[in-house]
Amino acid sequence: MSEADAAVIGAGGVSEATDGGARIFGQGYRRYEGDRAGIAGAVWSVARHSFRAALGLGRPARHKILPVVTAAFSFVPAVVMAGLVAFLGSIVEGEEDFLPSYHEYYGFIGMSVVVYCGLVAPDILVSDRRNGMFSLYMSTPLQRWSYLAAKAQAVIMALAIVTVGPVLVLLLAYTLNGAGPDGLGEWMLALGRILGAGLAYAALYAAVSLAVASLTDRRAIASVTVIVLIVGTSIAASALVGEAEMSAQLHLLNLLLVPYTMVGVIFGEPVSTGGLSAQGVVLACAGWAAAGCALIWWRYRRLEVG
Amino acid sequence: MPVVETAALTQRFGATVALDRLDVAVPGGVTGLVGANGAGKTTLLYAVLGLRRPTSGSVRVLGLDPVADGSELRSLVGFAPERNVLPDEMRAIDFVRHLAEVRGLPRKEARTRASDALWLAGLGEERLRALGTMSTGQRQRVKLAQAIASDPRLVLLDEPTDGLDPVQRNEMLALIRQVSSEFGVDVIVSSHVLDEVEQVCDHVVAIDAGRLVASGALSDLVGDRSGLALELVEPADSPGAAAAVEAALAASGLKVRRDGLRLVVEGADHGELCDRVRDAVSEASAGLRRLDSRRHNLEDLFEDRAVEEMRA
Numbered sequence: 018m019s020e021a022d023a024a025v026i027g028a029g030g031v032s033e034a035t036d037g038g039a040r041i042f043g044q045g046y047r048r049y050e051g052d053r054a055g056i057a058g059a060v061w062s063v064a065r066h067s068f069r070a071a072l073g074l075g076r077p078a079r080h081k082i083l084p085v086v087t088a089a090f091s092f093v094p095a096v097v098m099a100g101l102v103a104f105l106g107s108i109v110e111g112e113e114d115f116l117p118s119y120h121e122y123y124g125f126i127g128m129s130v131v132v133y134c135g136l137v138a139p140d141i142l143v144s145d146r147r148n149g150m151f152s153l154y155m156s157t158p159l160q161r162w163s164y165l166a167a168k169a170q171a172v173i174m175a176l177a178i179v180t181v182g183p184v185l186v187l188l189l190a191y192t193l194n195g196a197g198p199d200g201l202g203e204w205m206l207a208l209g210r211i212l213g214a215g216l217a218y219a220a221l222y223a224a225v226s227l228a229v230a231s232l233t234d235r236r237a238i239a240s241v242t243v244i245v246l247i248v249g250t251s252i253a254a255s256a257l258v259g260e261a262e263m264s265a266q267l268h269l270l271n272l273l274l275v276p277y278t279m280v281g282v283i284f285g286e287p288v289s290t291g292g293l294s295a296q297g298v299v300l301a302c303a304g305w306a307a308a309g310c311a312l313i314w315w316r317y318r319r320l321e322v323g
Numbered sequence: 324m325p326v327v328e329t330a331a332l333t334q335r336f337g338a339t340v341a342l343d344r345l346d347v348a349v350p351g352g353v354t355g356l357v358g359a360n361g362a363g364k365t366t367l368l369y370a371v372l373g374l375r376r377p378t379s380g381s382v383r384v385l386g387l388d389p390v391a392d393g394s395e396l397r398s399l400v401g402f403a404p405e406r407n408v409l410p411d412e413m414r415a416i417d418f419v420r421h422l423a424e425v426r427g428l429p430r431k432e433a434r435t436r437a438s439d440a441l442w443l444a445g446l447g448e449e450r451l452r453a454l455g456t457m458s459t460g461q462r463q464r465v466k467l468a469q470a471i472a473s474d475p476r477l478v479l480l481d482e483p484t485d486g487l488d489p490v491q492r493n494e495m496l497a498l499i500r501q502v503s504s505e506f507g508v509d510v511i512v513s514s515h516v517l518d519e520v521e522q523v524c525d526h527v528v529a530i531d532a533g534r535l536v537a538s539g540a541l542s543d544l545v546g547d548r549s550g551l552a553l554e555l556v557e558p559a560d561s562p563g564a565a566a567a568v569e570a571a572l573a574a575s576g577l578k579v580r581r582d583g584l585r586l587v588v589e590g591a592d593h594g595e596l597c598d599r600v601r602d603a604v605s606e607a608s609a610g611l612r613r614l615d616s617r618r619h620n621l622e623d624l625f626e627d628r629a630v631e632e633m634r635a
Contacts, residue, residue: 046443046506049436049474053398053427062424076412149408153469156372156402157425158394322374323365323406 059158060167067171070144071137083136088179090129094122095183099190116196119184119211120284123218123277126183130222131247131273133179138172138226139239146234146320155322165227165317172223173216181215214280221276221302222247224309231316247272265292269301276302324386325349326477326509327371331380334366334533341366343533344380349511353503355520355527355541356513357621363533364513365405368479371511372397385476398427401470405481405513407462411455415441418454419469426473433472440472441465444498460491467495471502478502478510484519496523517621521545529624537624544624550589550617551600556610557584564609571603580626587617587626 054062073081098116117125145151145168154164188207191197198204229246230239254271257263268274268290278288279302282295327349334342341363356364369375370382373389373396382389387396410418420437424430441450444464449457454465463483470478480499484492500523503510514520520527520541527544529536537544557564569581577599578589590596593616604611 046439046471047436047474048507049428049432051429051432054424054429055398055427056394058427059425062421066421075414075417080412144410147408148410149404149406150410152404152406153402153422154425155374156397156400156404157422158398158427159425160394163394322369323404 056158056160056163060163060170063154063159063164063167064170064174067141067168068174071141071171071175084133084175087129087133087136088182091126091133091179092183092186094125095186095190099186102190102194102196116191117187118284118286119187119207120214120280120286122184122187123180123214123280126179127273127277128248130176130179130218131244134176134222134226134247135240135243137175138223138243139230139236141171141175142168142227142230143234143236143239147236151320152322161317161320162314165313169220169223169227172227173219176219176222177215180218181212184211184215210284214283217283217302218276218280221279221306224306224313225272228309228312228316231313265290266297268293269297269304272305275305325383326351326354326385327511328383329367329370329380332367332370332377332382333379334363334370334375335378341533342370342377342530345530345533345535347528347535347538349528350526351509352525353499353510353512353523355524356511356530357515357517357520357527358530358536359515359625361532362515362530364515364530365481366533367530368402368481368511368513371479372400372402398473399476401426401473401475401478401508403463403466403470403478403480403483405485407459407486409454409462409465411453413454414451415446415454415457415465415468416450418465419472422469423472426475428473436472436474437468440468443471443501444468445494459486460488460495463487463491463495464498467498467502471506471508475508478508480510480512482513482515484514484516492519499523521621527621529621531625545618545620549591549593549596550587551596552613552615552617553586553588553600553604553611554613555584555586555604556612558608558610561608564607567607568600568603568609571606572599575599575603584612587623589623 069075070080072084073079102116123130145154151164155161159167185208188197188211192204198207225246226239226243229242230236233239233242251271251273254267254269254274257267258265274290275298278290278293278298282288282298288295288298325348327347329345329347332342332345332347333340345363345367356367358364366375370377371384371389373382373384373393376390384396385399389396413421416437419440420433423433423437423440428436438447438450441447444467446461446464446468449461454462457465463486467480467483470480483499484495487495496519499510499512502508503525512520512524524541526539527541528538529544553568555565555568561567565581565584565586569579569586572579572586572588577596580587588596588600590599600614
């Protein structure tokens, strides 16, 4: 046992020297006189724990399979493009239009993000109500709002893996092969936009998926509902605008289109969907997020502890 | 300063009054919160934790207002809920460490203390096991370990012996006693099993249907009064003999409780008590089927209360 170990354990109880030089350390109860982290520390601890649990870290292997597989789907196009740029760099040189831009990449991964979101977000919220952790958390410095903030943080962190990660891979691949932004300023701007767009995308889906997850104690039902809701709004909005020739503003209800368009706005691209404005898209995103947050808060304010 | 102090604390859920103008002062040490299921014990614990805003009245815990200073207070309080549902896939060490962190301990300190707490709870060898593979007794110990791991000043244990066999129950009670006497942590234990409260607690708060039945040091409430339990026989020629015995004993200043032909009599001096009972039974020409010594206990508090209510 090292001196450091001895100091830590020995502080708790009695240590005695025997004739042979061996020492026995008692593991008695020790008082803790140091600072306590408070709410911020509690929020971070729950967020980190929930994030790890959602990805199956610290859990049996079967819990890792689905998050890893669905997350991997989001990276596949980025890896393929990175490979193309690396191996065919001389061919595509000067023909950068061949490569998808950063915001266009979200078009490739829209559905895999939805499936990943449906799998990960409900697990983060529903499990606590089923396994008693919610009541235990409420007996700690956490309050309902700070608990929900921790859960939202965990979902955003988990979703950012697929909304930020692959595009960062793309940025690095382009940069290393001379197809990236020109100069440090442009590069930093692109990085900022990738982070901003990815986090906004994640925040929107976090609000929607947590709202759904707050309404049921069955994880599978929540997962299916999240996916059906997002895909369903897309189908419904497209049908209403395209087939029934109703107002194009109904596209703002499309949970596949709206975040994708918002990403374009963040990257300074013009809004390509007819009848929609950048302001309208941003407001729609804010509206969806606010509605999700309001629903979660309404549900959790009424949730009994016990 | 009392650890917990309530003044006219009232908690209503619609038409149901869970706590009814409760005035309680809980000192340090181990305090038993006793009452039948549904008496309001858990509601009181949740009020102490600031998880429910009182309908009226006030609570102060460790000098803090649980509603206004809830977060600060709860970082100083360990809580083990009655509910035995825990995250099955988590290892005991991870569970205890995580909750210690959430209660404000730095990561490294939480890890060390989680291990220590599990050793103290007798689960040192089992600390790497998943909670879902543990027995009820082990899960109760894990709940106790997570409650003490963050070095709280006060620990609230809601029915900590629920589901335990007699051996496990005694071990758990010994642990609770140790938490207070050796670690210097004040403990409030809620239980509907009066025997175990008498076994481990210094103080008692007894509630029934949300109302205070009794509160004080265990020795004061139980006292040193001795008692006798009688079962009489009324001969055909002495109808009403049991009532006559009751009246005679009550007239001599003894505390008497009668349920049909069964009487419980209490008095300070055991010898005198026996003499009075002998005389009363003899004078009433009653037969004596059974006579047992019994000690005044917590159960009597509730029975006295029931008798008073019936009389009222």
